[in-house]
Amino acid sequence: xxxxATPPLEPFAIRFGESNQTLEPPGPTLQRRMSDLxxxxxxxxxxxxxxxxxxxxxxxxxxxxxxxxxxxLPQSITTIYPGQTGGxxxxxxxxxxxxxxxxxxxxxxxxxxxxxxxGERAQWLDMAPGVIGYIPPGWAHRSVNVGDEPxxxxxxxxxxxxxxxxxxxxHGMGLRAxxxxxxxxxVPYRAAEPGSAGAPH
Ligand SMILES: [Fe+2]
Numbered sequence: 001x002x003x004x005a006t007p008p009l010e011p012f013a014i015r016f017g018e019s020n021q022t023l024e025p026p027g028p029t030l031q032r033r034m035s036d037l038x039x040x041x042x043x044x045x046x047x048x049x050x051x052x053x054x055x056x057x058x059x060x061x062x063x064x065x066x067x068x069x070x071x072x073l074p075q076s077i078t079t080i081y082p083g084q085t086g087g088x089x090x091x092x093x094x095x096x097x098x099x100x101x102x103x104x105x106x107x108x109x110x111x112x113x114x115x116x117x118x119g120e121r122a123q124w125l126d127m128a129p130g131v132i133g134y135i136p137p138g139w140a141h142r143s144v145n146v147g148d149e150p151x152x153x154x155x156x157x158x159x160x161x162x163x164x165x166x167x168x169x170x171h172g173m174g175l176r177a178x179x180x181x182x183x184x185x186x187v188p189y190r191a192a193e194p195g196s197a198g199a200p201h
Contacts, residue, residue, distance in 0.1 A: 014064045014075065020108045020152055023077055027063035032093065034058055034085070039169055040093060042176055043086025044193045050085050057081060058090050072159035079152045080112065080145040087178045091115075094142030096167035103135040103157040111147030113184065115173050116140070122174025124186055127153060140168055144177045146184045 017024045034050045037058060041047040050056065063076040083090040094115070097103070105114055107127040114125040114133040117140045125133045127143070133153075135141045145151035172189040179185070 009066060009072065014066075016077075016108075017062075020077065021060075021079060022062040023064040023075060025065055027065040027074075027076075029060065029062045031057055032059050032061075037093060039192050040091070041085045041088050042190055042192055043088065046086030047192075056083070058083070059092055066159070068159045068162075070160040073156060074159050075154060075156045077108070077152060077154055078143060079150050080143060081150055082110075082145050082148050084179050089113075089144045089146050089177045089179060089184070091144040091177070092142050093165050094140060094168040094173055095163045095165050096140040097137070097157075097161040098164045099158075099161050100137035101158040101161045102137050103141070103155060103161065105133040105135065105141075105143065106154040106156075107131040107133070108152040108154055110145060110149045110151035112151035112153065113144040113146050113177055115142045115144060115175060115177065117172070117174040119171060122189075124175065124177075127151070140171070140173060142168070142173050146177065146179075 015024045033055045035055050059078055059080040061076050061078050063074060066072050066074045068074050080090055107129050109129060112127040114127050116123040116135060118138055127133055143153060174189050175186045176189055177184055178187055
């Protein structure tokens with residue numbers, strides 16, 4: 001007998017929506033604008049200017065109706081729009097799973113990267129349509145758009161894994177992905193520089 005207050009779902013089919021942007025039937029969606037990424041880009045001044053200059057949409061997450069509850073297996077499609085802030089590619093906030101469990105990301109469209117960090121070691125996986133990036137338990141993960149088109153991937157993860165975004169603010173991600181002459185430059189992580197917002201006048 002399940003301890004969950006929510007009864008298990010009945011089997012059902014889930015399909016990719018138009019242009020792989022959504023899952024059908026749809027579930028919850030969220031939008032992350034530049035202002036939602038406070039403290040994440042190394043160049044805080046560039047981040048502040050981007051927020052002031054229209055606060056652009058950086059990425060969206062569209063889920064199926066499968067809930068984030070124990071023993072369920074939710075899915076979502078993330079779309080990261082192309083861009084750089086202070087030379088750093090646009091990216092997701094990144095998170096750690098409070099309950100360490102694995103996850104897979106399947107590349108759908110565009111060119112991206114999957115940055116993984118276990119607190120000591122950082123790994124970078126090149127992502128493209130048809131590539132499955134495997135995230136082992138205990139590795140924080142962030143996705144990055146390294147191309148000129150939207151980068152889109154499907155995530156499938158255990159419903160009880162949870163999302164800890166504060167872990168990344170505290171520990172970083174080991175590397176940063178910047179646009180370089182030959183494509184992607186992975187540089188050692190450094191914390192965000194203090195912004196002008198908190199500076200004395
Ligand atoms: Fe995750």
